[in-house]
Amino acid sequence: MIHEMGDKAFEATFVSAPAPLNPGLGPIFNNVSCASCHIADGRGKPPLNSSEPLSAMLIRVSIPGVASNGGPLAVPGFGVQLQQRSINGVAKEADVIINYSEQTFSFPDGETYSLRTPTYQLANSYIPLPAGVMLSPRMAPPVFGLGLLEAVDESEILKFADENDANGDGISGKPNYVWNVLAGTRTLGRFGWKANNPTVLQQTAGAYNEDMGITSYVFPAESSKGQTQYDNRNDDPEIPDSVLRAVSFYVQTLAVPVRRSADDATVLQGKKLFNDAKCGSCHRPAMQTGVRVDFPEVSNQRIFPYTDLLLHDMGEGLADHRPDFDANGNEWRTAPLWGIGLTQKVNGHNFYLHDGRSTFAAGSNFMAWR
Amino acid sequence: MQFRFILFSLASVLVLSSCKKDKSNSDDYSSTQILNDFSVNVAQATYNDLASKTEQLHQAITNFTQNQTQANLDNCKSLWKQSRQAWEQSEGFLFGPVATDDIDPRIDTWPVDFNSLDSVLNNQSVYDEAYVNSLEDALKGFHPVEYLLWGVDGNKTIAQFTSRQLDYLEALAANLKTLTQQVASSWTTGNYHNEFANAGNGSQVFTTQHAAFMEMVSAMAGICEEVADGKMEDPLVSQNAMLEESPFAKNSIIDFTNNIKSVENVYLGKYTSQGQSLESFVRANNLSLDGSIKTKISAAITALGNITVPFGQAIFTQQTQVINAQNAIRDLKSVLENDLANLVSQKIQ
Numbered sequence: 001m002i003h004e005m006g007d008k009a010f011e012a013t014f015v016s017a018p019a020p021l022n023p024g025l026g027p028i029f030n031n032v033s034c035a036s037c038h039i040a041d042g043r044g045k046p047p048l049n050s051s052e053p054l055s056a057m058l059i060r061v062s063i064p065g066v067a068s069n070g071g072p073l074a075v076p077g078f079g080v081q082l083q084q085r086s087i088n089g090v091a092k093e094a095d096v097i098i099n100y101s102e103q104t105f106s107f108p109d110g111e112t113y114s115l116r117t118p119t120y121q122l123a124n125s126y127i128p129l130p131a132g133v134m135l136s137p138r139m140a141p142p143v144f145g146l147g148l149l150e151a152v153d154e155s156e157i158l159k160f161a162d163e164n165d166a167n168g169d170g171i172s173g174k175p176n177y178v179w180n181v182l183a184g185t186r187t188l189g190r191f192g193w194k195a196n197n198p199t200v201l202q203q204t205a206g207a208y209n210e211d212m213g214i215t216s217y218v219f220p221a222e223s224s225k226g227q228t229q230y231d232n233r234n235d236d237p238e239i240p241d242s243v244l245r246a247v248s249f250y251v252q253t254l255a256v257p258v259r260r261s262a263d264d265a266t267v268l269q270g271k272k273l274f275n276d277a278k279c280g281s282c283h284r285p286a287m288q289t290g291v292r293v294d295f296p297e298v299s300n301q302r303i304f305p306y307t308d309l310l311l312h313d314m315g316e317g318l319a320d321h322r323p324d325f326d327a328n329g330n331e332w333r334t335a336p337l338w339g340i341g342l343t344q345k346v347n348g349h350n351f352y353l354h355d356g357r358s359t360f361a362a363g364s365n366f367m368a369w370r
Numbered sequence: 371m372q373f374r375f376i377l378f379s380l381a382s383v384l385v386l387s388s389c390k391k392d393k394s395n396s397d398d399y400s401s402t403q404i405l406n407d408f409s410v411n412v413a414q415a416t417y418n419d420l421a422s423k424t425e426q427l428h429q430a431i432t433n434f435t436q437n438q439t440q441a442n443l444d445n446c447k448s449l450w451k452q453s454r455q456a457w458e459q460s461e462g463f464l465f466g467p468v469a470t471d472d473i474d475p476r477i478d479t480w481p482v483d484f485n486s487l488d489s490v491l492n493n494q495s496v497y498d499e500a501y502v503n504s505l506e507d508a509l510k511g512f513h514p515v516e517y518l519l520w521g522v523d524g525n526k527t528i529a530q531f532t533s534r535q536l537d538y539l540e541a542l543a544a545n546l547k548t549l550t551q552q553v554a555s556s557w558t559t560g561n562y563h564n565e566f567a568n569a570g571n572g573s574q575v576f577t578t579q580h581a582a583f584m585e586m587v588s589a590m591a592g593i594c595e596e597v598a599d600g601k602m603e604d605p606l607v608s609q610n611a612m613l614e615e616s617p618f619a620k621n622s623i624i625d626f627t628n629n630i631k632s633v634e635n636v637y638l639g640k641y642t643s644q645g646q647s648l649e650s651f652v653r654a655n656n657l658s659l660d661g662s663i664k665t666k667i668s669a670a671i672t673a674l675g676n677i678t679v680p681f682g683q684a685i686f687t688q689q690t691q692v693i694n695a696q697n698a699i700r701d702l703k704s705v706l707e708n709d710l711a712n713l714v715s716q717k718i719q
Contacts, residue, residue, distance in 0.1 A: 008600060013475070015483035015508050020612040022481060032507065036475060045470075055472060085506075088489040261577065345575050345585075348470025 006250025
């Protein structure tokens with residue numbers, strides 16, 4: 001019942017206030033509903049060229065330095081996230097223009113694959129941007145199975161942390177400790193491309209606040225507060241606590257797609273290659289969720305998320321050069337791979353990674369069943 | 371209505387536990403033919419009709435902007451309703467490019483953003499298709515057209531149309547026409563017909579025929595849930611007529627009925643012409659299930675017909691009829707997502 005309530009709220013389109021239904025959008029925002037980025041609860045599609053607007057993607061921004069909570073230092077007048085849309089009569093923060101250069105690479109056996117390297121430009125900013133602004137693009141990830149990942153005990157995750165590669169296997173998993181708003185302290189991050197969010201509730205409230213301009217009890221101030229776009233309306237929080245909790249519960253209890261064609265010969269070949277290449281050193285196949293007496297739906301289960309929820313140095317090629325709590329500019333969280341084989345069917349594309357640059361899922365034959 | 375993983379997961383569990391071989395040509399149907407015929411006779415036929423109706427709507431609105439007679443206004447309203455009928459009859463198969471390419475929200479976002487609409491009508495921009503296309507989804511598609519044609523109380527007079535509204539209406543209708551053409555061509559000249567018809571046979575989207583069949587079944591059950599537990603439930607439970615979806619034209623019950631007719635169309639494989647369909651498949655395997663599905667479809671349509679006042683009023687004065695209709699639609703949903711899904715999982719690989 002609460003799941004269904006959350007499902008409906010997840011799809012609700014917000015409009016500018018005052019309005020009889022779903023008021024509070026903006027004044028500046030990235031999108032108008034949860035479902036308009038997380039289409040069919042799935043993976044967002046990046047713009048295909050410089051003329052397409054951003055839809056299921058956003059840009060985090062900051063300047064060098066560290067905020068008092070240990071996180072990224074806000075760009076004065078812009079905050080830590082760029083809103084490239086606005087309600088009528090209000091200035092958006094800036095336009096984002098993406099250009100891609102396509103590069104082709106070859107496997108040792110001669111088969112080729114291509115990677116697109118994006119570059120980002122900000123234009124038409126409402127006030128001048130300071131020098132040295134760091135940008136980090138973030139695609140909307142799928143939103144299923146998050147309650148299970150949240151229910152994994154911290155010790156189960158830290159067991160695989162090996163920040164200085166003490167065991168010499170070439171893999172250095174590192175936990176991120178990030179600001180937990182309700183706890184008022186830093187706790188282990190699990191969600192987001194840099195594991196920069198500690199809980200599903202905070203992730204959800206953050207998306208309402210920064211992505212849609214909707215205030216809640218977790219983030220009661222508009223993202224535009226202090227800027228010229230601020231609405232000065234006395235209507236915060238704009239969604240009731242029950243709606244925020246229902247949406248959070250919806251995401252926490254959204255089931256993971258069941259594996260398909262697990263005994264198919266091609267799939268088994270992919271599985272062998274996945275294992276031989278040691279993909280599973282970071283994309284850990286299995287984990288156990290902790291005992292959660294208060295939340296039996298996710299309690300004490302063996303799950304197969306194909307992630308360690310830890311940060312890894314992905315090198316200069318993928319770096320955003322923007323630190324996010326303990327994650328440096330080269331580090332990204334291992335993305336869960338469960339359900340990835342359904343991207344084409346559910347979302348009609350095959351673009352992966354934090355910025356959607358990859359058009360090729362390595363090991364895709366194997367992952368087709370996940 | 372969005373595709374939901376929960377529904378899909380249940381179905382997938384079923385197929386793992388009950389895989390059976392069935393090439394099905396020995397019966398009265400071919401699963402390959404059913405997929406092909408759904409694409410041609412339902413998806414393409416519905417979307418082509420939608421694109422043709424919105425083209426006529428655009429023409430009618432153009433005529434009205436040039437000559438504001440009552441007859442021209444009535445013609446616009448009539449064509450809005452005809453276009454709306456084709457669209458609602460497509461919502462029983464809301465999958466493929468209409469969903470993945472984000473076209474659905476541009477055609478049918480609810481609610482309308484009245485503040486932004488006012489500010490657009492008061493600005494100095496030149497309205498054309500490209501301008502409308504650049505606006506937020508809550509300012510384009512069916513509902514802003516409906517609002518501008520009927521007015522907030524449903525009784526707008528010709529004298530109340532401003533020239534800015536007329537210009538905006540024409541650009542809106544042009545945009546709606548373009549979007550519906552886009553949906554139609556995604557199935558016809560685009561690749562989606564091949565992806566669907568060749569499921570399990572080289573399709574990138576549907577690696578098995580089972581997946582394509584389940585896409586249809588999930589979409590049919592999905593729209594039932596959307597109507598009974600969303601479009602009808604929200605205004606009823608909160609006793610708030612502002613939550614109704616097509617309030618200006620008072621078209622909500624017709625919308626709901628067309629949604630159920632869309633389920634029927636998918637089942638029968640028919641918009642105008644008919645080939646092989648889920649019906650052929652069910653009749654070959656389980657005659658009583660075929661009877662049950664048809665009975666529940668007509669029970670749902672009848673129950674909606676028993677609501678005799680506009681929906682925004684019925685939530686106060688005909689609650690029994692509203693609840694009866696919701697329950698009839700829930701019954702239909704149940705037979706689709708349980709019995710029909712089970713049968714598909716037993717017989718289609």
